[in-house]
Amino acid sequence: MRTLVSLDLSEFFALKLEKPNLRMLIQNLTGLRELYLDYVYLSNEGTEWCEIISSSLSDLRKLSLRSCGISGPLDHSLSQLHSLSVLQLDENDLSTTIPNFFANFSSLTTLTLIDCSLKGRFPDMIFQIPTLETLLLADNKLLSGTIPQFHQIGSFRTIMLAYTNFSGSLPDSISNLTMLSYLSLPYCKFTGPIPQSLFRLPLLQQLYLSDNKFSGQINEVSTPLSSNMEMLDxxxxxxxxxxxxFFFKLERLTALSLSYNSFNGSVEVKKFQRLSNLTILDLSHNNLSLDADITNSSLPIFPDLYYLGLASCNLYKFPAFIEQSNLTYLDLSNNKITGEIPSWIWEVGNRQLRHLNLSFNLLTDLEQPYHFPIYLSILDLRSNQLRGELPFPSANNRLNGASPTSFCNATKLEVLDLSNNNLSGGIPPCIVKNNHYLEVLNLGKNNVSGDIPDTFPVGCRLITLDLRENNLGGNIPLSLANCKLLEVLNVGNNNINDSFPCMLSSNLRILKLRSNKFHGEMRCHESWPYLQIIDIASNNFSGYLDPRSFLSWGGMMRDNDAQQGLNYLEFVLAPPLNMYYEDEVRVAFKGLEMDLVKISTAFTVIDFSCNNFKGEIPDAIGDLNSLYVLNFSHNNLIGTIPKSVGNLTQLESLDLSMNHLIGEIPKELAELTFLEVLNLSYNKLVGMIPKGRQLQTFSTTSFDGNIGLCGLPLNRSCNNAEKSGTLPKFKNEQWYKKNEIHWDYVSAALGFVVGLGSYLWLLWGFQSLRQIFFYQIDNVLAKIFDPQDRRKRHGRRLIRNQVIRRG
Structure with a gap:
């Protein structure tokens, strides 16, 4: 075997070369030049596998160990492989820096380290290896670096740095990479202008610069151009x-994406006729005005598009050129299109249309007749002026009349979003019964009434069900338990009268039941390990706060999310196009009500306010150490504030007001350095407000209604209070007095009843005494039961801070 030159065991997925088997495999293969063990499990640390290979295979030229379960660091012994030309270590958890000695591999042509958990700074000198053709470093979010100057003609053909922490500007000398055909730099931190020289590279075919901070204008480029350019993002x-x-002269372009920039001016659609190979065009969300007038005679020579994004392009009507045979994705959102949705739009793409986004326009009706394409998977009509009843069969209404077709017949729908319109009527049972692919159903912010249909089928694929701000009543249907993938349930601001829906999916992340008629205790045997937002405020829930519930909410515990980084609650709709659906939820946060569209998986909220919960706040609340917002206000909670609240080190908003909490404010509360909103008012707290970085910075209103509190920020000295034995009265003393006096007079009344027998003969015998006695009793009862002195408890009226949703 000493004469063996190449060994390829790649993709033997069942093969495991656990130590010391790697050494045994190669120890006699001293003549080996190429070793491919991709997807073979090795499970060796860097110092071990590096030493085994370098000591046994000193003449190795090609080494590929992709996804082998090896770890770092990259040992210096690898530097002995002087002849190495190809090194591929993708998809291994190396968790290390790139050693400088890699720059000494003078024959290196290919270096691929995709998704290796690399960190530190990438050595600039590696870019200067004269033979290097392929450099793939994508998906290493902690790997930083810059692209250096290229002082001589380089050999690079492919550079991929996507999803890394590379930054800085692109050098003009990149024009020296005359062999470059593929440059991918999305989701990095590059800044500055895009160098003009980049568009002069003669062999450049694919250029991906999206999701950076490139700025300024792109200057015009004279010939020679990158005439081979096919993809430009x-x-x-x-x-x-x-x-x-010059973009309109890149005649080989198949994809052009300029969305989400600040390009301005008027764009004539007819200019794109020269780009006959174009299949993807996205001009969305700029400051462009699209001149969409094009003659019917020009339509046959217009590019046959597959994907067309014209969101925010100042369109006032549906452009005629969208009547194309292959169009599958169409986004005309955030324009000023008025009137009816034309019936011909459903025929676009030979009825193969899969994604249609007409949201945030001024549309009022659907033109008759309409027949939804059978393959339609995403239909977004939210935030228009659609009116009448939901367009379903047998509905005699302004939207569809007697048309036999409906959303119920579009059985491939994955997303149906009709939110924020003026739709009325009920939700037909067929909408959830027939659409087995449905993942998002959003009818929020309409005037929909009736009950939620109890027709969710076995195998239901719903991820998001958003029915907020309607007039729905009845119960949460039991069949919703069939939706095992459900992550978001929002039925806030309706008239639903039910107990707590314990049967919901264990995948639940957001539960919003606010402002309904839910009632009863919240005791569930189910656990929600991913729950991050629960808002059940303004209902009639009662009973005790069960510590077992809090302990099951792993999504609010830092250990559960520690390795996830900054992610958002979204899911992929069309993987080839990297399109995502983002949920929206309104939360009371820092004294405001906000619509959150891009919801971080790290953002956590508990809002139980304005209910009838009783008992003590469980110590288990302190285990939710990644909690941002906690609101237990307007309940009947008693006992002390648990010291474990001090464990909520991420807490930014805490509201425990309008309860019956007693004792001192725990000193641990003063250590919460991120706390920006605090309300402990109208309880029975006593003692000195703990001194710390935060508590003294809050307004006195945070502590109102606690006559036993003293110290800053209150203008009430603890020393003076102790000497006098009394504390000054406060503005809203009547609320507190109502609760205190009530019990004093009840005690007095009971004492009176005990002695009633002793005095009864006197009252019966002496009329004057009898009159005086009942006069005093009338005064007592007036203080207790005078309706003008009683105040209904309402939740605070929150200021709304509406965040405009991205279309």
């Missing part, structure tokens, strides 16, 4: 100025 940057004219 500059989306999600800070580019401005007009769209460069």
């Amino acid at each position: 500059l989306s999600n940057n800070q580019l401005e100025g007009p769209i460069p004219k």
Whole structure:
């Protein structure tokens, strides 16, 4: 076997070469030049596998160990492989820096380290290896670096740095990479202008610069151009100025994405006729005005598009050129299109349309007749002026009349979003019964009434059910338990009269039941390990706060999320196009009510306010150490504030007001350095307000209604209070007095009843005494039961801070 030159055991997934088997495999293969063990399980640390390979295979030229379960660090012994030309270590958890000695591999042509948990700074000198053609470092979020100057002609053909922490500007000398055909830099931190020289590279075919901070105008480029350019993605940057004219000369372009920038000016659609190979065009969310007038005679020579994004392009009507045979994705959202949705739009793409977004326009009706494409998977009509009843069969209404077709017949729907319109009527049972692929149903912010249909089928695929701000009543249907993938349930601000829905999916992340007629105790045997937002405020829930419930909410515990980084609650709709659906939820946060569209998986809320919960706050609340918002206000809670609240080190808003809490404010509360909103008012707290970084910075209103409190920020000295034995009265003393006096007079009344027999003969015998006695009793009862002195408890009226949703 000493004469063996190449060994390839790649993709033998069942093969495990656990130590010391790697050494045994190669120890006699001294003539080996190429070793491919991709997806073979090795499970060796860096110092071990590096030493085994370098000591046994000193003449190795090609080494590929992708997804082998090896770990770092990259030992210096690898530097002995002087002849190495190909090194591929993708998808291993190396968790290490790139050693400088890699720059000494003078024959290196390919270096791929995708998704290796690399960190530190990437050595600039590796870019200067004259033979290097392929450099793939994508998906290493902790790997930083810059692209250096290239002082001589380089050999690079492919550079991929996507999803890394690379930054800085692109050098003009990148023009020296004359062999470059593929450059992928999305989701990095590059800044500055895009160098003009980049568009002069003669062999460049694919250029991906999206999701950075490139800025400024793109200057016009004279010949020679990158005439081979096929893919150009500059989306999600800070580019401005007009769209460069030379873009319309890149005749081999198949994809052009300029969305989410600040390009401005007027764009004539007819200019795109020269780009006959174009299949993907996205101009959305700029400051462009699209001149969409095009003659019918020009339509046959217009590019046959697959994907068309014209959101926020100042359109006032449906452009005629969208009547194309292959169009599958169409986004005309955030425009000013008025009137009816034309019936011909459902025929676009030869009835193969899969994604249609007409949200945030001024549309009022659907033109008759309409026949939804059978493959339609995403239909977004939210935030228009659609009126009448929901367009379903047998509905005699302004939207569809007697049309036999309906959303219920679009059985491939994955997303149906009709939120924020003026729709009325009930939810037909077929909408959830027939659509087995439905993942998002959003009818929120309409005037929909009736009950939620109890027709969710076995195998239901719903992830989001949003029915907020309607007139729905009845119960939460039991069949919703069939939706095992459900992550978001929002039925807030309706008239639902039910007990707590304990049967919901264990995948639940957001539960919003606010402002309904829910009642009873909240005792569930189920656990929700991913729950991050629970808002059941303004209902009639009662009973005790069960500590077992809090302990099951792993999504609010830091250990559960520690390795996840900053992620958002979203899911992929169309993987090839990287399209996502983002949920929206309104939360009371820092004294405001806000609509959150991009919801971080780290953002956590508990809001139980304005209910009838009783008993003590469980110590278990302190285990939810990644909690941002906690609101138990307007309940009947007693006992002390648990010291474990001090464990909530991420807490930014705490409201325990309008309860019957007693004792001192725990000193641990003063250590919560992120706390920005605090309300402990109208309880029975006593003692000195703990001194710390935060508590003295709050307004005195945070402590109102606690006559036993003293110290800053209150203008009430603890020393003076102790000497006098009394404390000054406060503005809203009547609320407190109502609760205290009530019990004093009840005690007095009971004492009177005990002695009633002793005095009865006197009252019966002496009329004057009898009159005086009942006069005093009338005064007592007036203080207790005078209706003008009683105050209904209402939740605070919160200021609304509406966040405009991205269409």
